[in-house]
Amino acid sequence: MDRKTNGFWSIAARKHLKEFVDYSDNGDIFDRLNVAGKTGLFLGTIRGNKQLDNIKKIEKMASQVGIKPIELHKIILPQLEESSDKKIEIHRDSLGNATGIEEYVFDTQSTLEITGKVFEDLNPTDKEIITVNTLEETKKVPYTQNEITEIMVQKGFKENDINISLDIADQFKLIRKVAKKNDPIISNEYIWGSNNQRIALAVGELGKIQKDSLGITIGEIQNCQGIPYENLTIADKKLFDLAKKIGMINPIKIVTNRNVNKEFEFTQSTNWLPASEDIFDDVRLLLASIRFGENYTQHSTIYSAQKFLSAWIRNGEVGPHDANSTDYIMLEKKGIAKVVYKSKQKWGYNGYYNATGYYLELVKEDVAREALKFINGIIEENDLSIDDYNQIAKSSNYYSAEEQRVRMGDVPESSKEADEYIQRILRDENY
Structure with a gap:
């Protein structure tokens, strides 16, 4: 398969494997797949910042995708530097310690390409490659184990490795084996979620x-x-x-x-x-944040998602609005936007004036463009006129198996002080 496909499934697998404890039996089988996925998630978070000189901020961004500082410095950053073809440069001090990052990754396609290259450079085992291939083959329809085995044998893999790979992938619920006589159905739970068994049994016939x-x-x-x-x-x-x-x-x-x-x-x-x-579900997160701004923000309410996104893309920022300082922290954590407190000269009814407050700067323009494209597509398709934005919300509902699984993981209880600490680091404020 191509690097982008390998990159995608590495990230998808990591988003699920993180729900299992590190000492799980057979977890080592997916070691390289796991590292590649972590690297891709981190790259997706920093992409669009161009240059990051605050190593504490970089460590906090890495922690949002489950990467501890020692792992970041010893494994993730060196591997990114090696596999990115100079699209990621690590700044170091005289002792060789990382002090910052310079990145030239402009879209999700490049992110996938680099993640796929990381997966290749880590020399994955046949079992890991078989797992990735199985996820790709079953993303449209489920196949029986005999059918999957035949496909993988044609790709040059040994039948014993195929059987072990399918068993362990099922153990970690990357794929699911649905029992049907002597030939189980192999289904992609990442795609089909709670309907997985019903779909597998019906299509298996x-x-x-x-x-x-x-x-x-x-x-x-x-x-x-x-x-x-x-x-x-x-x-x-x-x-x-x-x-x-x-x-x-x-x-x-x-x-x-x-x-x-x-x-x-x-x-x-x-x-x-x-x-x-x-x-990285960036588009979904952005749409959800806009929906929050439409329905729950007490001040500076978003009245038109289209106008908001268009202005944000056109100007590179929106504001100043008080809501920018409180309601969009998740966009900051994911590196989609950056909140900046500043003064800017603007033109009003009475001439120029200084507008001071919190501005929401756009970091990942391609994410905003895709969100706008989706909203415009729903509204303008076949010259439809939709007055109620809830109709868009209904047509954009999507809950993947991975999304539902991650809810099972426990996270430390949040506190105002902890959130404020993260917020100060993300905004390069003194702490």
Whole structure:
């Protein structure tokens, strides 16, 4: 597979494997996959900052994705520097200690490419490569173990390694084996979540030709979430209806006050939005933050997501607003935005004036553009007129298996003092 695909599944696997204790039996099998995933998550967090000279801030950003300082300095940073083809440069003092980072990673595609290169450079075992290949093969439809084994043998892997890989991947719930006579069904729980068993058993009854046909339709939806029903390639209407019944396809019907009635198709996928491999859920987080600004912010309420995003992209910042200092800390933690307190000359009804307060600076412009593209696509598709933004919210619901699993992990109870400490570091304030 290509590096971007390897990079994506490394990150996806890490987001799940972190829920298991370090001393889990067979956890060492995924050692390189785990390190590559951590590296990719960290890279996704720092991307767009260009230069970071505060090593404490870098350590805090790393801790948000589960990387401790010693691991950051001894493993992650050296590996990033080696595998990034000079897109990541580590600044060091005279003793060789890291003091800062300079990065030239401009989009998620580059993030995936570098993560995939890290995975390659770590010399993954055949079992790890088989696991990644299995996740990719099953992202559209489940296959039986015999079918997966045949695919992997054709790729040059040994049957014994394939069987061990599938057993351990199932042990860590990266994939799920659904029992069916003597040939279990291999299903991608990362994609299908709580519907996993029902989908696996239903699709397991189909022949390979039918599975491949259904896979084409699912692939079209995964590549273009919200595609109009009439634009889909549907070779077998009965298969399509089955997929809707068992939860593989989730139709959203929009009815406007002009009596326009359209059905749009969604499905679980590795890129649930029409973004390029939305690996870190950045777009989802941004949309959720905007939704918070629309419904819950006491001051400086966002009245139009479109206008807000357009202005943010156009100007590179929005403000000053008091809400910027309190309501968007998650955007700061993920490196999507940066909050800055400053004065700026602006033009008003009475001429120029100094506007002082908290500004929300945009760091990852591509994330904002993809969020705007998604909102515009829902509203403008087929000249629909949607007055209620809740209709957009309904059509963007997505809860992957990974999202539900991470809720099982316990985190230390938050405190105002701890949050303020993190906030000061993220904003380069004295602490």
